[in-house]
Each structure stands twice: as C-alpha cells, then as structure tokens.
Amino acid sequence: MLTEELLKDALQYGKAFTKLGMTAQYIPQLRDVNKYYLGVCTMDLDGNVLEAGDTRIPFTIQSISKLVSLILAIRDCGADHLFHEKVGVEPTGDPFNSIVKLETKTRPFNPFINAGAITVASCIKGKDADEKFERFLEFTRKLCNNEEISLNQAVYESERETGDRNRALAYYLKASGILEGDVEECLDFYFRMCSVNVTAHDIAYMSLVLANHGVDPLDQEELIEPQYAKAIRALMLTCxxxxxxxxxxxxxGFPAKSGVGGGIAVPLVDRMGIGVFGPALDEKGNSAGGIKILEYLSNKMGISLF
Amino acid sequence: MLTEELLKDALQYGKAFTKLGMTAQYIPQLRDVNKYYLGVCTMDLDGNVLEAGDTRIPFTIQSISKLVSLILAIRDCGADHLFHEKVGVEPTGDPFNSIVKLETKTRPFNPFINAGAITVASCIKGKDADEKFERFLEFTRKLCNNEEISLNQAVYESERETGDRNRALAYYLKASGILEGDVEECLDFYFRMCSVNVTAHDIAYMSLVLANHGVDPLDQEELIEPQYAKAIRALMLTCxxxxxxxxxxxxxGFPAKSGVGGGIAVPLVDRMGIGVFGPALDEKGNSAGGIKILEYLSNKMGISLF
Amino acid sequence: MLTEELLKDALQYGKAFTKLGMTAQYIPQLRDVNKYYLGVCTMDLDGNVLEAGDTRIPFTIQSISKLVSLILAIRDCGADHLFHEKVGVEPTGDPFNSIVKLETKTRPFNPFINAGAITVASCIKGKDADEKFERFLEFTRKLCNNEEISLNQAVYESERETGDRNRALAYYLKASGILEGDVEECLDFYFRMCSVNVTAHDIAYMSLVLANHGVDPLDQEELIEPQYAKAIRALMLTCxxxxxxxxxxxxxGFPAKSGVGGGIAVPLVDRMGIGVFGPALDEKGNSAGGIKILEYLSNKMGISLF
Amino acid sequence: MLTEELLKDALQYGKAFTKLGMTAQYIPQLRDVNKYYLGVCTMDLDGNVLEAGDTRIPFTIQSISKLVSLILAIRDCGADHLFHEKVGVEPTGDPFNSIVKLETKTRPFNPFINAGAITVASCIKGKDADEKFERFLEFTRKLCNNEEISLNQAVYESERETGDRNRALAYYLKASGILEGDVEECLDFYFRMCSVNVTAHDIAYMSLVLANHGVDPLDQEELIEPQYAKAIRALMLTCxxxxxxxxxxxxxGFPAKSGVGGGIAVPLVDRMGIGVFGPALDEKGNSAGGIKILEYLSNKMGISLF
Structure with a gap:
C-alpha cells in the first residue's frame, strides 16, 4: 500500500509548504538551518524501510526528547507515581511555555508542555546532570537503533544561555513542591536532552518501537510495557x-510528537513508525512541510485513526 | 467478538462505580434521578443490536446535543465558516463553563465547551427559537431513528431559570462580535436543545451514523459529509x-461525547455505535459507571484507537 | 489662593491636551461630542464659585454615577453589608470592564469597576427599574443642588443596546450568587443611571458635599455619614x-472619580469640590484635558494629598 | 497633640490584635519570633521622639527595603527610565508574589510587588551583589540615621534557600527582557537587602526623611528629590x-509600606515619621497589631489624608 512512489509524492506535496514556514528563531543554530530541508522515513514491522528527501540530515531532537524522557521516567519511578503525583494527562489550550496555569493548578497539565517535561526530567534517576544525561543518551540510542547519536554541543550551550523562561518554570515548580532535587542539575540535563542530534531515520525507528507496543522489533526487548506505550500514543494524539x-x-489523525528542530515522530500501532524532518515551522511551532506530508499520507492511504 | 455476555459483564463491572458518582446537582430534575441507573446499547453496521441494563430509560441529552447542533450548523453554514470564523478546534484545560479564556482569545476554543456550543447554536438557521428548535428536534429524531423523541419541558424550564452562567457567556460572545443575532432567542434554543429526552438506544443509533461516515445505515441517506463525520470523531476524542x-x-481510547444527563455517545468507525446511560457523574461531569463500561469493553475487545 | 486667573491658566494648560485624546467611541452620542470642550468649576465651603470654560454644557454622568449609587446603597442597606458581602475595596490592575477576576474571586474587587458598580446598583431599593431610577434621580438632584437634572434618553437607549459586556458581567454575578434580584431590571436601572445629564457645575457641588463630610453646605443636611464620606474619598483615590x-x-494626588462622558469629580476635604468636563479621553478612559487641569491646580496650589 | 499617653493607649489597643495574627511561616527565623512583640516610634520635624513598646527590638526589614532600593534606583538611573521602561505605578489586586500578570503585561505593575522590586533591585549600580549590597547598606544606615544597621546572616541564608518563587519571577523577567544583568547576582542582592536588621526606631527615621520631602532633618542633605519623595508617598498609599x-x-488613610518581618513605615508629610513593629501578621501579610495602632492614631488625632 505504501510505496516509494507515494512517499515521493507526499514529499513533493509537502515541499510547497516549507516556504510558508520559518525556522525557530531563538538561537542561531536553529535559525540558520536551511528551511527547505524536508524528509520522511517509514519503517514497518517487516523491516521495510522507505525514505524520501533529507532523512539523513542531523537535527536537534528538541521536544521529541520529551517522549524519550517520559519513557525513561516511567521505567525509573513508575507511571502511577508520575501521573498521580507529578504531571496531568490533559491537553491545555495554552502555548507550550506558558506559566499562567501553574498558579492555579498544582501540577503541570501534561508531560509535553515545558513545565511538565521539566518535571518529568526531574524524575529520571542519576546522581547529577552528567549521569542523567548519560542514561538518557544511551536509551535514545537504543530507541533509535543508532549508536552514533550524540549531543550537539553548540545547541546545548545556546539553549542553556537562552533558557530563562524554562528556568522560571523550573523554579516555580520547585517552589510549589512539584520539582524535587537540584533545579540547576535538572535544567542542565533538560537542555542537554533537547540538544541531541537525530535524523528522520532515527525518529522513524523510535516511532516503530512505540508502534510495536514498546518492543524493539530487532531484538524483541521490551523497552516499555505495552500498556504505557499505548498510553503514550494516546497522549501524543491529544497533546x-x-x-x-x-x-x-x-x-x-495520527499520534505525533513534534519538536522545534523540525522533527515529528509518528507511531502507527501495529503498522509502522514514521520520522519526518522539516525545519520550517508553522505558527504553532510544528514542521509546516512535515504536517503536510503526514496529511497527504493519511488521506491517500486512508489511515487516520478517525 | 462482542456478545451479550460480554456486555452484561461490562455492565456489571460499571455498576460498582455508580455509587462513587453523583447526579448533576444544579436542577432538581437531574439531581433526583436514581443514580444507580446504568445501561449500554451497541448497534453494528449489520443491524445487530445488543442491550444491557437501563437502555430504554429516558434522560436529557444535555451536552450530547452539541454533536447534533454541530452537524446541523455545518449543514447550515458550512464547516469553513464555522471553524475559521466562529469556533476553534483545540482542547482546553479549563472547565466546560469557563469564561476566562474569552477575554484573551477571540473565539471559543472548541464547539464542545459551553461558549463554543452557544456560538454553534447561533449559526443554526431558523427565524426564531421555535423554528430553530423544530429543525433541531426533527434532525435529532432522524439521527436517532426515533420519531418519539421530544422535549422534557420541566428540565427546559429549570435550565432556563438557572442558566445565568450560560447567559453571561452568550452576552460576552455577543459583545465580542462572535455571536450574531438575538441572544435570548439563541439561549432559549440552546436550553431547549439540551433538554430533549433520549435513551441509550437513541444515542447508540446517533453514534452508529457517525461511525458509518455520516450515512444513515437504514436508508443510506448522507446526514453529514464523510469528511466532517471524521472531523467530528477526532474532535470528540480530543475535546x-x-x-x-x-x-x-x-x-x-474512543471518540466520545458525554452529557451531564448521564449519557455518552461513542462512534467506533466502520464498526459500531455505542450509547451509554448512567447519571452518576464523576468530578469532571462524565458518567462514572458509563466510563467504566467503555473501559471494560475497550480492554476486553482490544478496540482502543491506540 | 485659588483665583479666577489661576483657573483660567489651568484651563489654558489643559486645552493643549484635548487634541491628544478621543471621545468615547462605542455609541454615537458620545463619539460625536465636540472633543475640544473643556471646563472646570470649583466651589468652596464659603460659597465661592469659580468657573472657567464649558462648565454649563451638559454631558452624561457615566461612571461618576457610581459615586451616587454607592452613597445611596450605603444608605439603603448599610456599609457593613455592602463591603463585607457584596464588593471589595481593593484596586485592581485590570480594565474597568474585565470579567477575568470574577472567575477566581467571589466578589468584585471594588465598587468602581463595572462588575462592582452593577452589584452596588442591585442593592438600591425600589420595586423595579423605574422606582430605583426615580430614587436615584432625586438623590442626584439633591447631591448636585440642581432640580433640572434629567435622563438623556438617547444615550440611555444606546447604552442599553450596546451593553452586552455589562449584561455578561451581570449574569455572571447572578450565577455566582452575588447579584440578587432581577438582572434585567438591575441592568435597565444601571444603564439609566449612567445616562443622566449633568454639568461640571453640578459635579462640583456633588464633590463639595463629599468634601464637606457628606453634609449639604446649603441646608446642612447630612446626605451620608461622615465616616462613609471619608471612606468613599479614600476609595476614589485608590480606584x-x-x-x-x-x-x-x-x-x-486627589481623590477623583471620572466617567467616559468626560467628567471628573474631585472632593478636597474641608476645602472645596471641583467639577471638570472634557470629553477627549486618554487611553485609560479618563478626560485627557481634565487630568491636566487638575495636575496644574495641584502643583500651583501645592494641594496634593502627598 | 500626639502625647506619650496617646501612644501608649494606641499600643494597648493594638496589643489585643497580636494574638489574632501569625508570624511569617516560611522560614524558621521569622516563624519563631515572639508574636506578641509590639512597638511604635514617632519622630517629628522638631526632633521630638516618642516610643512605646518594643521599639528597639531588631527585626528584618523585608519589603520595607523596597522603599530604600526604589530611592536608590531613582538616584542611580533616574525616575523616567525606571517608571517608563521598567515598572508601572498601578496597584494590582493580585498577591505580592503572583506571576500571572507577567504573562500578559510587559512590565511588573508596581515597584512594591516582588516582580517589580526585583526589577528595581536590578537597576541599582554595583559590579556585583557585594557592591550593590554595600551601597544599599550604607544608604539604609543614612536613611535610618543608624550606623549599626547590619545584615541578619541567618535570615539571608534562609531567604536564599527558600527563594525559588522569587527566582522564578526573576528568570521570567530576564526572559522578557525587563531584568538586565546577571539574575543570580540580582537575586543574591535582593535576598540580602530583605534581610537587614532594623528597629521601629530606625524605620521611624526613614519615614521622617520621606515626610520631610526627602531631606535628612539632621544635616539637611537631600537624599531624594522632593518630587520623588512625594511620588513615593503616593505609591505607598495605593500599593x-x-x-x-x-x-x-x-x-x-496614611501612606505606608509594610514587610513580613512585622514592620510598617509611615511618612506623614510635613508632620512626622512613624515606625511600627509587630510580627504577628494578618492574612494579607501586614502587621495585625501595627495596623491597629495606626488606625487608633489616625482616628484619635484626625490625621487620615481623607
């Protein structure tokens, strides 16, 4: 059903929308990326891999790291603790970096807004930012089936320098008793985890694991329990x-998680993982061309969940 | 796969949760309903109907009417106009009757919060509340395949008397230029549309139409275009x-729309429609036992979307 | 110390600022007023009256009526009930017609924002809007020492037609249990009380009564207890x-109450009452030229409270 | 008019209210203070000093330091820059440590809420926190006419440890471009300036300077221009x-600035400075007994501004 032909058509369709978007502007390393990059990679459970466009260009994982850290935090401290004590599971109409709701709600609304993601990051085990990040990086490599994945040092340094809004969120969470442990260690880890370089190919594999109920299709290792893989797919759809x-x-109509680096991860349960890369963003901060590729595939293949 | 046995087990499972909920307390007609009522009805595309529990007890449709009015408004003035000019399609973390966001956003967040539903109601054609309601009632009867459906006069009168928060929303929307036409006519229609008596059996049929891409399975009449039926199922899932x-x-993991009368409508695309009734509500205002029935069916049948 | 010369200089100084302001734009009757009108009238306790500029041009009292209704409500139902049960006495950084705070606070912040003023209006005795307004009008005439004061019917009708934001506030207050009685009667009275025609001369006398501890200087009648006159002067300063x-x-540095009709009432305790009229408003909704006249007088006479 | 007798009566009157309040609970050094302490000191322009109760017990200056830093910042970078670029001058109905308004407003509402005070602190010259604090301490000693005034090291350390809400405000202000310079240096200085030990006697002198148009009555040095002393007295009244x-x-009816250490500074222009100390706070965070002393004096002496 899904052919290389179709994927190329989807890419072609998406290309028209890259010029309408803009790269993220808040740090030079994101701003100066070629906004016309666009690529899509799909991997199915039978091992078929299709690629079109810029699927091997590295970009920073940014908010897609929130998927990885959420899985790791569930492994480290349990979903019950995480979702009952630390973060909610409800979408919010506010922008990703909003602080307003924290004054009226005790917990961040969900793990994918920044306040929630910082809270989740604080739940990952490790004696300091170095150890937390080492564990994160190792797990990301496993999830993406790519031992080469590494930190983009320049992006990390820029994120750290410009991350005052996230610092404000973190200290607010600390003052409210939500965030435990050292705030600066937590933030340092958070900025690093957002600054890991991946490709659309990597993201497709990570999505495939989620589509395969949390089981790595190569070695059959269960990286996360099926029930939580399902829960995360649901959260991706709503938030x-x-x-x-x-x-x-x-x-x-897909579960998806985007990042301002231009990536989108899409797990289609029992079917495939999709990784998209297109750094030109729409006004909500999602890959403009990437969304259009996914819309094209959804319509042509009739695979919306709805 | 879905047997009468399984449905009875689901009902049994749900029953345990009715005592934890409470009926809606703001008007006597809802407050005084027997909170132990519980029923579930399923209808599939082959005409199979299964029922367990209180599926023929009438209850007021309340917010499930927002589905009907949304379909009618799309038919009357087009989805483009509705979603681009009048209401958004994003979930909001605020309660259903919140007014706060209206001061910072131009349009209500989505058609299922009260502010959005009142706006949608204002888009339905009709020279006055009587004509609007007549059209609504006729369309509800068609969607539910039940010519007997009628207004619960006592509930309507109570809703009208206690509806000051909704009046506040409506006048605010009028002042912001979102709501057009006469506010009191719009509200009068809104209170009536919420006060129509239906049963779980009715709601199951309405859901079946949405599951069948908007086409009435009996006479094959397209009551709403397939693309909009799909859009509405997506909206039901997120909001x-x-x-x-x-x-x-x-x-x-289902698209669903609940009402404080205790009903839940669930369209499972290409599969079935489910109608649930259980007036004991959880703290979010959703049927406590009803949710548990759906959770049971989702898990036993493995039919979550995720 | 205050001479006609000085008053003329102040008027001259203020004139330069009228062109920077705009008349209120939401109804034609306010919008179309000559924005270059400017006048100031002072009355002291010895009966000296000074006037400069347009002190006999009628304009609608608008929010200055909130002073009159507050006095009347204190007389009708007591300051204790009013300030403990119905409205607060704290300034708020929000605009006069904001609804946001009502969702988090039980009572309106103070009697001079619209939500508070509508609540105060609901506490004035009278079997219907007619009777309430008759009492209000009679009391305004007494406070202004002018039997000719009457309703501006055209403004009233426009206010009523465009008053949906105020309607939203009123219904919200009703739903919250703050506003008692019939909402539409209350609003009808509120729109009428805002639409009474007065002059700077009238406003000066009203201010003189407040400056004279609530006692009418002509007949020595105590129109409000001295302690409440003092409380109101404090409220005028903060809100x-x-x-x-x-x-x-x-x-x-004066207690003052402004209205979008262009008036400002200023009671200088034990000294004088000042009435100003200048319909060109600044961006906060206060008379642009009027404020400058008062600033001039405050500086030249050294009579700021601070 | 003001006699030692009257001051003792005022103290006696205030004492009854100390048991209704509570010391600040967020750090042990404030929590464990004897909540029955109460003292009042007045100083007039003729050099008369009256004292009653605990006027020589040291307590931390806390938010009263915002007066000192505001004066210093006006001296350092000018009132125009400060009030036009950095902070507003409007009261807000929100609590002192609220963050909500920062998301909708560009500048903090006024210099006395924490967000505003941190911004003001960032405008004080000094190459680091040490130098800023040295200048602050020297200026406080001058304003209080007491060379012995010094830092309470234990309070400072506790403030720094528990100051995460203030850290959140500071980083938010930094991210918004309001706060310039190093955030941690600014906060370190802020925590120190709040932790200086003073007495009611000291506070009375500081208030006397403000009451004397900014001029030190002993050596006639102008510590702040008269127009800004006046502006600050007005700000004290509204905020x-x-x-x-x-x-x-x-x-x-007085200009006043309180701190959670229990102090209140009151400048009565051309008349006297009052310093109050009473660590039992009401629910707004103001000295419960201290307010009652001031209310008693205001009523008995008839010296409300209103």
Whole structure:
C-alpha cells in the first residue's frame, strides 16, 4: 500500500509548504538551518524501510526528547507515581511555555508542555546532570537503533544561555513542591536532552518501537510495557502537537510528537513508525512541510485513526 | 467478538462505580434521578443490536446535543465558516463553563465547551427559537431513528431559570462580535436543545451514523459529509469528555461525547455505535459507571484507537 | 489662593491636551461630542464659585454615577453589608470592564469597576427599574443642588443596546450568587443611571458635599455619614481613575472619580469640590484635558494629598 | 497633640490584635519570633521622639527595603527610565508574589510587588551583589540615621534557600527582557537587602526623611528629590500594603509600606515619621497589631489624608 512512489509524492506535496514556514528563531543554530530541508522515513514491522528527501540530515531532537524522557521516567519511578503525583494527562489550550496555569493548578497539565517535561526530567534517576544525561543518551540510542547519536554541543550551550523562561518554570515548580532535587542539575540535563542530534531515520525507528507496543522489533526487548506505550500514543494524539493538537487530529489523525528542530515522530500501532524532518515551522511551532506530508499520507492511504 | 455476555459483564463491572458518582446537582430534575441507573446499547453496521441494563430509560441529552447542533450548523453554514470564523478546534484545560479564556482569545476554543456550543447554536438557521428548535428536534429524531423523541419541558424550564452562567457567556460572545443575532432567542434554543429526552438506544443509533461516515445505515441517506463525520470523531476524542478527555483517551481510547444527563455517545468507525446511560457523574461531569463500561469493553475487545 | 486667573491658566494648560485624546467611541452620542470642550468649576465651603470654560454644557454622568449609587446603597442597606458581602475595596490592575477576576474571586474587587458598580446598583431599593431610577434621580438632584437634572434618553437607549459586556458581567454575578434580584431590571436601572445629564457645575457641588463630610453646605443636611464620606474619598483615590489611579495619585494626588462622558469629580476635604468636563479621553478612559487641569491646580496650589 | 499617653493607649489597643495574627511561616527565623512583640516610634520635624513598646527590638526589614532600593534606583538611573521602561505605578489586586500578570503585561505593575522590586533591585549600580549590597547598606544606615544597621546572616541564608518563587519571577523577567544583568547576582542582592536588621526606631527615621520631602532633618542633605519623595508617598498609599492597600486607605488613610518581618513605615508629610513593629501578621501579610495602632492614631488625632 505504501510505496516509494507515494512517499515521493507526499514529499513533493509537502515541499510547497516549507516556504510558508520559518525556522525557530531563538538561537542561531536553529535559525540558520536551511528551511527547505524536508524528509520522511517509514519503517514497518517487516523491516521495510522507505525514505524520501533529507532523512539523513542531523537535527536537534528538541521536544521529541520529551517522549524519550517520559519513557525513561516511567521505567525509573513508575507511571502511577508520575501521573498521580507529578504531571496531568490533559491537553491545555495554552502555548507550550506558558506559566499562567501553574498558579492555579498544582501540577503541570501534561508531560509535553515545558513545565511538565521539566518535571518529568526531574524524575529520571542519576546522581547529577552528567549521569542523567548519560542514561538518557544511551536509551535514545537504543530507541533509535543508532549508536552514533550524540549531543550537539553548540545547541546545548545556546539553549542553556537562552533558557530563562524554562528556568522560571523550573523554579516555580520547585517552589510549589512539584520539582524535587537540584533545579540547576535538572535544567542542565533538560537542555542537554533537547540538544541531541537525530535524523528522520532515527525518529522513524523510535516511532516503530512505540508502534510495536514498546518492543524493539530487532531484538524483541521490551523497552516499555505495552500498556504505557499505548498510553503514550494516546497522549501524543491529544497533546503532542502543542496547541495545534486538535487541528492535527482532525486533518491527519495520527499520534505525533513534534519538536522545534523540525522533527515529528509518528507511531502507527501495529503498522509502522514514521520520522519526518522539516525545519520550517508553522505558527504553532510544528514542521509546516512535515504536517503536510503526514496529511497527504493519511488521506491517500486512508489511515487516520478517525 | 462482542456478545451479550460480554456486555452484561461490562455492565456489571460499571455498576460498582455508580455509587462513587453523583447526579448533576444544579436542577432538581437531574439531581433526583436514581443514580444507580446504568445501561449500554451497541448497534453494528449489520443491524445487530445488543442491550444491557437501563437502555430504554429516558434522560436529557444535555451536552450530547452539541454533536447534533454541530452537524446541523455545518449543514447550515458550512464547516469553513464555522471553524475559521466562529469556533476553534483545540482542547482546553479549563472547565466546560469557563469564561476566562474569552477575554484573551477571540473565539471559543472548541464547539464542545459551553461558549463554543452557544456560538454553534447561533449559526443554526431558523427565524426564531421555535423554528430553530423544530429543525433541531426533527434532525435529532432522524439521527436517532426515533420519531418519539421530544422535549422534557420541566428540565427546559429549570435550565432556563438557572442558566445565568450560560447567559453571561452568550452576552460576552455577543459583545465580542462572535455571536450574531438575538441572544435570548439563541439561549432559549440552546436550553431547549439540551433538554430533549433520549435513551441509550437513541444515542447508540446517533453514534452508529457517525461511525458509518455520516450515512444513515437504514436508508443510506448522507446526514453529514464523510469528511466532517471524521472531523467530528477526532474532535470528540480530543475535546468530548470535558477536561477529562486526555485521561479518557489514555484509558479507553474512543471518540466520545458525554452529557451531564448521564449519557455518552461513542462512534467506533466502520464498526459500531455505542450509547451509554448512567447519571452518576464523576468530578469532571462524565458518567462514572458509563466510563467504566467503555473501559471494560475497550480492554476486553482490544478496540482502543491506540 | 485659588483665583479666577489661576483657573483660567489651568484651563489654558489643559486645552493643549484635548487634541491628544478621543471621545468615547462605542455609541454615537458620545463619539460625536465636540472633543475640544473643556471646563472646570470649583466651589468652596464659603460659597465661592469659580468657573472657567464649558462648565454649563451638559454631558452624561457615566461612571461618576457610581459615586451616587454607592452613597445611596450605603444608605439603603448599610456599609457593613455592602463591603463585607457584596464588593471589595481593593484596586485592581485590570480594565474597568474585565470579567477575568470574577472567575477566581467571589466578589468584585471594588465598587468602581463595572462588575462592582452593577452589584452596588442591585442593592438600591425600589420595586423595579423605574422606582430605583426615580430614587436615584432625586438623590442626584439633591447631591448636585440642581432640580433640572434629567435622563438623556438617547444615550440611555444606546447604552442599553450596546451593553452586552455589562449584561455578561451581570449574569455572571447572578450565577455566582452575588447579584440578587432581577438582572434585567438591575441592568435597565444601571444603564439609566449612567445616562443622566449633568454639568461640571453640578459635579462640583456633588464633590463639595463629599468634601464637606457628606453634609449639604446649603441646608446642612447630612446626605451620608461622615465616616462613609471619608471612606468613599479614600476609595476614589485608590480606584477612582480606573487602571490609571496609581499614576493620578502620583501626579495629581486627589481623590477623583471620572466617567467616559468626560467628567471628573474631585472632593478636597474641608476645602472645596471641583467639577471638570472634557470629553477627549486618554487611553485609560479618563478626560485627557481634565487630568491636566487638575495636575496644574495641584502643583500651583501645592494641594496634593502627598 | 500626639502625647506619650496617646501612644501608649494606641499600643494597648493594638496589643489585643497580636494574638489574632501569625508570624511569617516560611522560614524558621521569622516563624519563631515572639508574636506578641509590639512597638511604635514617632519622630517629628522638631526632633521630638516618642516610643512605646518594643521599639528597639531588631527585626528584618523585608519589603520595607523596597522603599530604600526604589530611592536608590531613582538616584542611580533616574525616575523616567525606571517608571517608563521598567515598572508601572498601578496597584494590582493580585498577591505580592503572583506571576500571572507577567504573562500578559510587559512590565511588573508596581515597584512594591516582588516582580517589580526585583526589577528595581536590578537597576541599582554595583559590579556585583557585594557592591550593590554595600551601597544599599550604607544608604539604609543614612536613611535610618543608624550606623549599626547590619545584615541578619541567618535570615539571608534562609531567604536564599527558600527563594525559588522569587527566582522564578526573576528568570521570567530576564526572559522578557525587563531584568538586565546577571539574575543570580540580582537575586543574591535582593535576598540580602530583605534581610537587614532594623528597629521601629530606625524605620521611624526613614519615614521622617520621606515626610520631610526627602531631606535628612539632621544635616539637611537631600537624599531624594522632593518630587520623588512625594511620588513615593503616593505609591505607598495605593500599593504599599499589598492587596490590603485599599482597605488600609479607607480605615487608616496614611501612606505606608509594610514587610513580613512585622514592620510598617509611615511618612506623614510635613508632620512626622512613624515606625511600627509587630510580627504577628494578618492574612494579607501586614502587621495585625501595627495596623491597629495606626488606625487608633489616625482616628484619635484626625490625621487620615481623607
């Protein structure tokens, strides 16, 4: 059903929308990326891999790291603790970096807004930022089936320098008793985890694991329990595309998690993982061309969940 | 796969949770309903109907009417106009009757919060509340395949008397230029549309139409275009269970729309429609026992979308 | 110390600022007023009256009526009930017509924002809007020592037609249990009380009564107890100039209450009452030229409270 | 008019209210203070000093330091820059440590809420926290006419350890471009300036300087220009008692600035400075007994501004 032909058509369709978007502007390393990059990679459970466009260009994982850290935190301290004590599971109409709701709600709304992701990051085990990050990096490599994945040092340094809004969120969470442990260690880890370089190919494999109920299709290792893989796919659908999640559900209908580096991870359960890369973002912060590729595939293949 | 046995087990499972909920307390007609009522009805595309429990007890449709009015408004003035000019399609973390966001956003977040539903109601054609309601009632009867459906006059009168928060929303929307036409006519229609008596059996049929791409399975009449039926199912998943939608997606994984009368409508695309009735509500305003029935069916049958 | 010369200089100084302001734009009757009108009238306790500029041009009292209704409500139901049960006495940084705070606070912040003023209006005795307004009008005539004061019917009708934001506030207050009685009667009275025609001369006398501890200087009748006259002067200082009250306290330093009709009432305790009229408003909704007249007088006469 | 007798009566009156309040609970050094301490000191322009109760017990200056830093910042970078670029001058109905408004407003509402005070602190010259604090301490000694004034090291350390909410505000302000310079240096200075030990006697002198148009009555040095002393007295009236400022204006009617250490500074222009100390706080964070002393004096001496 899914052919290389179709994937190329989808890429072609998406290309028209890259010029309407803009790269993330808050740090030079993201701003100066070629905004016309666009690529899509699919991997199915039978080992078939299809690629079109810029699928081997590295980009920073950014908010897609929130998927990895969420899985790791569930492994480290249990879903019950995490979802009952630390973060909610409800979408919010506010932008990803909003602080307003923290004054009226005790917990961040969900693990994919920054306040929630910082909280989740604080739950990952490790005696300091170095150890936390080492564990994160190792797990990301496993999830992406790529031992070469590494930190983009320049992006990390820029994130750390410009991360005052995230610092404000973290200290607020600390003051509210939500975030435990050392705030600066937590933030340092958070900035690093957002700054790991991946490719669309990597993201496709990570999505495939989630589509395969949390089981690595190569060695059959269960990286996360099936029930939590399912829960995460549901969360991706309701909250994964920032405050554009509702529209994405209507027009595309996939679980997805985007990052301002231009990536989108899409797990289609029992079917395939999709990784997209396109650094030109729409006004919600999602890959403009990437969304259009996914919309094209959803419509042509009739594979919306709805 | 779905047997009468399984449905009875689901009902039995759900029963244990009715005592933990409470009927809606704001009007006597809802408050005084027997909170132990519980029923579930399923209808599939082959005409198989299964029922367990209180599926023929009438209850007021309440917010499930927002589905009907949304379909009618799309038919009356087009989805483009509705979703681009009048209401958004994003979930919000705020309660259903919140007014706060209206001061910072131009349009209500989505058609299922009260502010959005009142706006949608204002888009339905009709020279006055009587004509609007007549059209609504006729369309509800068609969607539910039940010519006997009628207004619960006592509930309507109570809703009208206690509806000051909704009046506040409506006048605010009028002042912002979102709501057009006469506010009191719009509200009068809104209170009536919420006060129509239906049964779980009715709701199952309505859900079946949505599951069947908007086509009435008996006479094959297209009541709404397939693309909009799909869009509405997506909206139900992200926004249909108030600020409990995220958790419902994780634990049950169906598109659903609930009402404080105790009903839940569930369209499972290409599969079946489910109607649930259980007036004991959880703290989010959703049927406590009803959710548990759906969770049971989702798990036993493995039919979560995720 | 205060001479006709000085008053003319102040008027001259203020004139330069009228062109920078705009008349209120939301109804034609206010919009189309000559924005270059400017006048100031002072009355002292010895009966000296000074006037400069347009002191006999009628304009609608608008929010200055909130002073009159507050006095009347204190007389009708007592300051204790009013300030403990119905409205607060704290300034708020929000605009006069904001609804946001109502969702988090039980009572409106103070009697001079619209939500508070509508609540105060609901506490005035009278079997219907007619009777309430008759009592209000009679009391306004007494406070202004002018039997000719009457309703501006055209403004009233426009206010009523465009008053949906106020309607939203009123229904919200009703739903919260703050506003008692019939909402539409209350609003009808509220719109009428805002639409009474007065002059700067009238406003000066009203201010003189407040400056004279609530006692009418002509017949020595106590129109409000001295302690409440004092409380109201304090409230005028902290809340009387909308969200420009803080700056007005710093630059002018008088208790004052403004209205979008262009009036400002200023009671200088034991000294005089000042009435100003200048329909060109600044961006906070206060008379642009009027504020400058008062600033001039405050500086030249050294009579700031601070 | 003001006699030692009257001051003792005022103290006696205030004593009854200390048991209704509570010391600040967030750090042990404040929590464990004897909550029955109460003292009041007045100094007039003729050099008369009256004292009653615990006027020589040291307590931390806390938010009263915001007066000192505001004066210093005006001296360092000018009132125009400060009030036009950095902070507003309007009261807000929100609590002193609220972060909500920062998301909708560019600048903090006024210099006395924490967000505003941190911003003001960032405008004080000094190459690091040490130098800033040295200048602050020297200036405080001058304002209080007491060379012995020094840092309470234990309070400072506790403030620094528990100051995460203030850290969140500071990083938010940094991210918004309001706060310039190093955030941690600014916060370190802020925590120190709040932790200086003073007495009611010291606070009375500081208030006397403000009452004397900014001029030190002993050596006639102008510590701040008269126009800014006046502006600060006005700000104290509208914003000085947190979200209890409106009620304090009505019941007492003085410019005042309180701190959670239990102090209140009151400048009565051309008349006297008053310093109060009473660590039992009301629910707004103001000295419960201290307010009652001031209310008593205001009523008995008839010296409310209103």
């Amino acid at each position: 994964g595309m920032y405050d554009g999640s509702g529209e994405f559900a209507m027009t595309v | 249909g269970m108030y600020d409990g939608s995220g958790e419902f997606a994780m634990t049950v | 009387g100039m909308y969200d420009g009250s803080g700056e007005f306290a710093m630059t002018v | 000085g008692m947190y979200d209890g400022s409106g009620e304090f204006a009505m019941t007492v």
